Amino acid sequence: MLQLTAVSAGYGGGTVLHGLDLDVPEGTVHAVVGHNGAGKTTLVHTVAGLLRPAAGTVRLAGADLTGRPPHRTARAGVGLVPQGRRVFASLTVAEHLLLADRGGSWTVSRVLELLPRLGERRGHRGSDLSGGEQQMLALARALLGSPRLLLLDEPTEGLAPQLARMVHELIASLAAEGLTVLLVSPSPALAAACADEVTVLTSGRATHHFTGSTVRADPSALHAALDLTAGGV
Ligand SMILES: Nc1ncnc2c1ncn2[C@@H]1O[C@H](COP(=O)(O)OP(=O)(O)OP(=O)(O)O)[C@@H](O)[C@H]1O
Secondary structure, X not given: OEEEEEEEEEEOOEEEEEEEEEEEOOOOXXXXXXXOOOOHHHHHHHHHOOOOOOEEEEEEOOEEOOOOOXXXXXXXXXXXXXXXXXXXXXXXXXXXXXXXXXXXXXXXXXXXXXXXXXXXXXXXXXXXXXXXXXXXXHHHHHXXXXXXXXXXXXXXXXXXXXXXXXXXXXXXXXXXXXXXXXXXXXXXXXXXXXXXXXXXXXXXXXEEEEEHHHHHXXXXXXXXXXXXXXXXX
């Protein structure tokens, strides 16, 4: 579904991603794990059209998205849940949903079935929501665009373990419905919980690959690749 070939990207002449190749088959979850500054957000922004790659190609279901602006990338089927959620403090949950509704296969009622807590909070403003609720709202907003590919930038950042587990389950259930997911996170626990494939990103290069089942059976190699002690992040 998503194919990156030799993608290099950066800012103002500085290169952050160095010739990255990535292949995410339809209906699978691919986790890119790396430390702060490894280039995870740069990768997400490059796929979402927020950053034009200096070299290489980005393809979605065969269509060349390289260098397309964000609105056209979104129209091609890429949904983004940005780092930090980016919900509007002064808008209610209901207003967020109304603005994001594109009349596609993901309707507001379908989204609320998946995320019932948002229904209970529909009259509340963004500023009144907990971190977990804001994450759900950011996910709801992306789903209302009825994407084929969902990009999740650090979806469990700042969440309590119980809420993080709920996000893991949500991601797994979306993949079970056929959605393709590319998520980036510093957390090997997130990758182990819901990824089919795991790539370790080190200073903008893909340095290690694991299958999700390998990581679930024994996360030590992933931890070693990240220079983490077992049971870390
Ligand atoms: N807008 C920008 N202008 C210049 N340099 C940037 C910009 N955004 C990121 N960088 C630099 O690019 C490198 C990779 O940043 P990026 O945000 O992609 O990393 P990350 O893996 O997502 O880390 P984090 O977990 O901190 O978000 C860092 O050195 C960062 O300082």
